[in-house]
Amino acid sequence: MMGIVGVVGRVLLGLFFLLPGLMKAMDPAQGLELMVARDVPFHVPLFWASVVIEVVFGAMLVFGLQAVIAALVLAGLTLAINIGVHNFWAVPEDLMRAELQLFVKNTAVMGGLLVAAAWAYSKR
Known part of the structure; x- marks a missing residue:
């Protein structure tokens, strides 16, 4: 039972990055505007780079490919x-x-990614 729960959680976390990454790639204007507004150099x-990371590592997490690495990279991206x-x-x-709400939500997602990394590592 817990194995199924872990897999479902890992897939949902992966989709949280994969799908928005694909959407950003198809329509980059809004994301670029936000970064300009926040003076991101x-x-x-x-x-x-963030789009590629979201798509590649999100897909890796969905399919369980190097899930520890994928979860840790996505956690780092989320922190950045x-x-x-x-x-x-x-x-x-x-x-x-x-912005505070988004910050707190992302912090919770980082927590989920760290749990997913630990769970995937324990399954090695």
């Missing part, structure tokens, strides 16, 4: 996005609540 290459894009402490007050 080198926003174009960093945007495309939290600091660079959802930096609620540095946005105007009218955006702070929404």
Whole structure:
């Protein structure tokens, strides 16, 4: 039973990155605009690097390929996005609540990714 729960959790976490990564690749304007608004340096290459990471490592997590590495890379990406894009402490007050909510949600996703990495490692 717990094996099924772990697999479903891993797949859902992978899809959380894979599907948005594909959508960003098809329509990059909104993501690039957000990065410009947050003064992210080198926003174009960093945007495309994040898309590749989301798609490749999200798919790896979905299919259980090197799941430990995939989960840890995605956790690192999520941390970088939290600091660079959802930096609620540095946005105007009218955006702070929404950015704080995204920051907290992403922090929970990072926790899930760390659990997925630990679970996948224990199955080796």
